[in-house]
Amino acid sequence: MTQVLLGTKNPGKTAEALDILSGLPGIRWRTHADCPFSDVEETGSTFLENALLKAATIDGETGLPVLSEDAGLEVPALGGEPGVRSARYSGEPVDYARNNALLLERLSGVADRKARFVAVAALWLPDGQAFVCTGVLRGRIADSSRGTGGFGYDPLFVPSGATKTLAEMTLAGKNEISHRRRAIGRMRTLLADLVASGDLAGG
Ligand code: ITT
Numbered sequence: 001m002t003q004v005l006l007g008t009k010n011p012g013k014t015a016e017a018l019d020i021l022s023g024l025p026g027i028r029w030r031t032h033a034d035c036p037f038s039d040v041e042e043t044g045s046t047f048l049e050n051a052l053l054k055a056a057t058i059d060g061e062t063g064l065p066v067l068s069e070d071a072g073l074e075v076p077a078l079g080g081e082p083g084v085r086s087a088r089y090s091g092e093p094v095d096y097a098r099n100n101a102l103l104l105e106r107l108s109g110v111a112d113r114k115a116r117f118v119a120v121a122a123l124w125l126p127d128g129q130a131f132v133c134t135g136v137l138r139g140r141i142a143d144s145s146r147g148t149g150g151f152g153y154d155p156l157f158v159p160s161g162a163t164k165t166l167a168e169m170t171l172a173g174k175n176e177i178s179h180r181r182r183a184i185g186r187m188r189t190l191l192a193d194l195v196a197s198g199d200l201a202g203g
Pocket of ligand 1: 180
């Protein structure tokens with residue numbers, strides 16, 4: 001079994017990612033709870049840069065293969081905001097309710113409520129190999145918050161073709177369709193190939 005560390009401190013992301021990755025043979029998943037690592041300052045200007053930065057930095061600190069992810073919400077009517085600033089849209093410390101209130105305020109009176117979630121998953125191996133997969137979920141921003149599941153902007157996000165917000169779905173329901181499912185699901189296929197070829201174990 002090769003150990004791979006999930007390089008995220010976000011408990012919501014961790015639960016969703018472990019569910020998507022469950023049953024993958026040859027890998028023992030470690031998380032921040034059992035293998036703590038330092039905060040990584042997200043200085044990149046894209047999800048891709050930040051995902052790679054987190055995976056490479058946490059690999060450097062722990063010596064383990066690391067799967068990180070950078071994700072966020074893009075609203076075309078707001079010029080792509082909150083984008084890479086999704087977590088800290090309304091300032092520090094991170095506060096999901098305050099972020100959601102600010103998003104609703106900025107969209108007040110705006111007819112075009114299209115939005116998309118983007119997730120970029122990055123795998124960094126101790127020998128310097130890196131792999132990236134992206135996932136997108138399209139939808140729209142609701143007029144008010146609904147539901148208590150998930151995290152972040154989930155109470156405001158209604159996926160295309162759905163009536164419920166992501167926060168009104170179960171974890172399994174969100175994980176069938178989400179941007180994270182697409183990015184990490186693609187990474188799952190890649191990880192299976194790396195396990196089979198022996199590349200994940202190194203040497
Ligand atoms: P790590 O960097 O430790 O992984 P983080 O929460 O800081 O955790 P990001 O930098 O990727 O993660 O920021 C993601 C933000 O984007 C998160 O705080 C939410 O506001 C939003 N977000 C991302 N995925 C989401 C999802 O599935 N549902 C709701 N909001 C999401």
